[in-house]
Amino acid sequence: MIKSMYKEFLLSELNRFYDTNGFIPRRKDMLVKNNYPSVYTYRYYFESFGDAIRYAGLIGKPNIVKFWKYVDKKGISDCWQWNGTKDKDGYGRFFSGKHTKSHRLSYSLQYGDISEGMCVLHKCDNPSCVNPNHLFLGTHKDNSIDMVNKGRNPDIRGENNPYAKLTNEQIKEIRKLGESTDLSQQKIADKYGVCQRHISRILCNESRSSDL
Numbered sequence: 001m002i003k004s005m006y007k008e009f010l011l012s013e014l015n016r017f018y019d020t021n022g023f024i025p026r027r028k029d030m031l032v033k034n035n036y037p038s039v040y041t042y043r044y045y046f047e048s049f050g051d052a053i054r055y056a057g058l059i060g061k062p063n064i065v066k067f068w069k070y071v072d073k074k075g076i077s078d079c080w081q082w083n084g085t086k087d088k089d090g091y092g093r094f095f096s097g098k099h100t101k102s103h104r105l106s107y108s109l110q111y112g113d114i115s116e117g118m119c120v121l122h123k124c125d126n127p128s129c130v131n132p133n134h135l136f137l138g139t140h141k142d143n144s145i146d147m148v149n150k151g152r153n154p155d156i157r158g159e160n161n162p163y164a165k166l167t168n169e170q171i172k173e174i175r176k177l178g179e180s181t182d183l184s185q186q187k188i189a190d191k192y193g194v195c196q197r198h199i200s201r202i203l204c205n206e207s208r209s210s211d212l
């Protein structure tokens, strides 16, 4: 079989495996155990395997089956408690190629992609809840108002943290910029010499105290 055909074949097998099991096998023996093609030599299989996964763009695809195993699913209007790892604020964390917040992943599984810079907020006052019916999209400003309304007290590590790249003054400026201008997060990030993700976290109040 020529290599491109083999690649295509592997790709379809991987997709099939993913649909059935909800995850991408990382080791060759996992495929073999599940009666996936063993007629090929391990060596050839293994050589093409990494490529095929990369080619398929499957790395980082959320592991949906594993995700729901951490969730205590209840009625449609109840809170669905996250039983996996949580961050210091009680938000669930989930790793699937990259770290994500569980409630954000739950939201995007139900409603589709979250546009850049938007926050996923809780209707209930329960950070570890991942019931999509309790989640809604909001801007950073909505998020700030929401946090104040819920009387949430963000931690006060801020610039006292020796790893902090920005002073409290700068954080204040960034939040003001985020709320009042059309400057993109990337532009703000460039201005302060940090990455866009960092700006997003600051604006979402996931990073640094929000009562600055």
Ligand SMILES: [Zn+2]
Pocket (backbone or CB within 6 Å): 078, 079, 080, 124, 125, 126, 129, 130, 131, 134
């Ligand atoms: Zn809830």
